[in-house]
Amino acid sequence: MPYSKPDNLKSSARTAQAEQLHSDDALRMEILLRIRRNCPGLGDQALRAAVLTYLIGKRK
Amino acid sequence: MTRPTLQIATAAVKQLPNLPGSTRQLLGYLNDESIELKIIVRSIECDQVLAVGVMRVANSPFFGMSNMVQTINDAVIVLGFSNLRMIIVATMMATLKFPNLENSADIQIMFKHALAVAIGASIIARNNALDSSSLFLAGILHDIGTLALMSTYPELHQEARELSIRDDILVHEAEGMVFGFDHAEIGASLCRHWNLPESIVQAIGSHHRIADVSNLQPPVQKNDMAAGVIHISDAIAHGLNLENDHRTMVPPISDAIWSSLTGQQDKLIDSFAEIEKLFHELVVLIAM
Numbered sequence: 001m002p003y004s005k006p007d008n009l010k011s012s013a014r015t016a017q018a019e020q021l022h023s024d025d026a027l028r029m030e031i032l033l034r035i036r037r038n039c040p041g042l043g044d045q046a047l048r049a050a051v052l053t054y055l056i057g058k059r060k
Numbered sequence: 061m062t063r064p065t066l067q068i069a070t071a072a073v074k075q076l077p078n079l080p081g082s083t084r085q086l087l088g089y090l091n092d093e094s095i096e097l098k099i100i101v102r103s104i105e106c107d108q109v110l111a112v113g114v115m116r117v118a119n120s121p122f123f124g125m126s127n128m129v130q131t132i133n134d135a136v137i138v139l140g141f142s143n144l145r146m147i148i149v150a151t152m153m154a155t156l157k158f159p160n161l162e163n164s165a166d167i168q169i170m171f172k173h174a175l176a177v178a179i180g181a182s183i184i185a186r187n188n189a190l191d192s193s194s195l196f197l198a199g200i201l202h203d204i205g206t207l208a209l210m211s212t213y214p215e216l217h218q219e220a221r222e223l224s225i226r227d228d229i230l231v232h233e234a235e236g237m238v239f240g241f242d243h244a245e246i247g248a249s250l251c252r253h254w255n256l257p258e259s260i261v262q263a264i265g266s267h268h269r270i271a272d273v274s275n276l277q278p279p280v281q282k283n284d285m286a287a288g289v290i291h292i293s294d295a296i297a298h299g300l301n302l303e304n305d306h307r308t309m310v311p312p313i314s315d316a317i318w319s320s321l322t323g324q325q326d327k328l329i330d331s332f333a334e335i336e337k338l339f340h341e342l343v344v345l346i347a348m
Contacts, residue, residue, distance in 0.1 A: 031299070034298065034299060034301060034308055034309065034310055035299060035310040041312060041313060041314070041315045041318075042315050042318070042319075043295075043313035043314060043315045043317070043318030043319070044310075044312060044313050046318060046322070046325070047295055047296065047299055047310070047313060047318070048299070049325070050299075050325055050328050050329055050332070051296075051299040051300060051332070053325070053329055054300075054329045054332045054333070055300075057329070
């Protein structure tokens, strides 16, 4: 099934903040695919943002 | 192939080998504050695999005692009961032998995932003043039902895994379509059969289902806490993907549980670093 970025993900302020921290689209896409159920729940968005922030921080 | 009912599958998986009796006894000793050290030492000495593992870990650079620990007695003192419990549980899981799984490439991945969930659960538990030892055990066993189904019904479980990949759905959902029940239900039945504490049984049985409880509101009640810890730790472990499984998929998370257990984001990210550090240390020490 092809992956498409859902609207609710775009509206996540925390994810947006995490996305500004790096320009590595490959890592971001990997995390988005992993957490691809994309439920509207805040928990899912917060986890995604935290995982992104953590993994991006490790690369720096 | 005929699809088993939950009742038939539960009866079938009860025929699988039990957790080693010596391990269960030892874990019981470690929960007894009045136990004498020499009883614990003797129990470890009687289990060759465990004794080797304990000595190797105690002499590892991690504890700063490289090759200086000569006896099990010294090793227990160096490690402390909390570390000892983690080593015993992880070794137990690593040595558990179910039929039909000997050559499965997925077993290593599953065990690494279980270890990551166990470490995460113990850290979340510690941060929330919950019993981290029990939750480490629940974490390491949380997907034991998957192993049981793979061992008892290899063709049907393979069908479920293929369905999960083909339809891009979670494995427990695919199991539900193929079997009519999932690994969490089977795992809980198996752990109840093994006489594990009911709080651990409930945590294993509910670690996916608790996300579906729509009226769950923070703060989460004490009865749901253990399942909640495993639920969150499972999602974090899949998110960090320490097992390096390219097919991994993070299950949906309950907002109420997330809000109740995870706290501030910066502290959560510190916990990720701690999970990853402990994971890599334990993987090496247990020689997976």
